[in-house]
Amino acid sequence: MEKNILINGEFKKGLKDGVPIALGYLSVSFSVGIMAVSGGLSVFQGALMSLTNVTSAGQFAGIQIIAAGGTILELILTQFIINLRYALMSLSLSQKLSEGMTLWQRLVVAFANTDEIFAVAMGHAKSLTFPYMAGLQILPILGWTLGTILGAVAGGILPKPLGNALSVALYGMFVAVVVPVAKKARPVLFVVILAAALSCVIYYVPIFSGISAGMSIIICTAVAAALGAVLFPVREEAQP
Amino acid sequence: MIYVYIAVMAIVTYLIRMIPLTAFRKKIKNKYIKSFLYYVPYTCLTAMTLPAVFYATGSLLSAAAGMVVAVVLALKERGLVAVAAGACVTVFVAEWLVHILA
Structure with a gap:
């Protein structure tokens, strides 16, 4: 009983910490949706890609390759190189997971180890439990997928200038990641x-x-x- | 065919995230590999942004204006969403200006 309350608390804390990430993703993935449709994907395919990948840079490159009719090998190489940073993040994260976490739980937690979720998880004061990590990931995954759907649907009916403006959102996010570090x-x-x-x-x-x-x-x-x-x-x- | 591409992307991305989290419990010791991994996100994001961003909007001018605003906001260390929004609004205004002036 006491353990259940504890687990609930951890899950809720994770959910709460995930809210700002989810809101950010909702807006940024809008441009992923626009890009997916202009790259020749259907709304469903765009949503499926976001739900199963949860990675801005990787999806962005993947859509470019699909649009250009690139090969599978090219796709694998690109995804590997671009997402290689996640290996490093997962490695750091593995040191902070609570001792009791099972293999299955690790397999689940690995799914959405994005830049932002990683950053929040590493900033968390305690060691990371499974309920906390599950709570932390759910809303950002939903936000990322929902934003993609909205972008993919609205992208087609948006006036051209508005579509043009939103298509730089992802680049803006990249700038926001790179520039502050390059400055220091x-x-x-x-x-x-x-x-x-x-x-x-x-x-x-x-x-x-x-x-x-x-x-x-x-x-x-x-x-x-x-x-x-x-x-x-x-x-x-x-x-x- | 697009579904195969999506599946391949998802599998590769998941394996990269999953393997270190489950298999490797020790830290990487080699400083060159560590350094390479440390630099990858920055070089990768840069290579994807430049010069592609200049052809993402209706005109070179609006895209350049959006980038300048994004870099300035990022230098001031505004958050992810603020920088992205700033770039979008700038592109929108710039295209509108180009439209009424042209």
Whole structure:
């Protein structure tokens, strides 16, 4: 009985902590929905992608590849490279999970370990229980999926200027993640400028016109990050 | 065919999140691998944004204006939603200005 009350409390705390993330996702995933439809996906396919992936950058690249008629191999490589950061986050998260968490519970918790959920979980004062993590993830997953549906449905009937405006929401979110860190950490600023330069070279220089959008993301991400790792290996405390 | 793509994306993404959470209980020791993983989100998000963002709206001008506002808001460390909203509103206003001035 007492244990049930405790579990309920943890679940409710998780739900509460998930509300701001869910609201943020609701607005940002709107542009994922718009992008999905303009990339040739149906509303249902867009919603299914959001519900099963819960990753902005990965879905964004995936939609680009689908729209461009890219190969499955290209898709796998892109998803792998882009989402590789989640491996690091899951690794950090695994150190903070409560001892009693079973394998099955870990399998569930892994599903929606997004940047924002990871950030909130790591900021949580106590070790992470399964009810807390379940509560934390539910609303953001729903918000992400619902926003995608709204964007996919409304994207088609929205006036063009409004659609154009909303389609930069995701880019805005990316800027919000990158810029504050680049401002504080010189090595991050360096790898960011390098990635931007490489990406522009591949995009504008005619010799590289054979390189697809997905391949370009892989090349720029990996080369800039690898060069950063060799030139500026991060110290222990710099790790997220 | 699109369903195959969606399934592949979901499986790859899930495995990346799941394997370290269940299999690896020890921390990565190699500082180069750690550093590479640390830089990946930033290089990846940048490569996806530039130069693609400039072709995401109706005109180069409105997209550039949106980006400038996003960077300024991000430098002031406004949250995720504020930066995204600021970029959207700027693009909307810029396109409207371009429309009435042109």
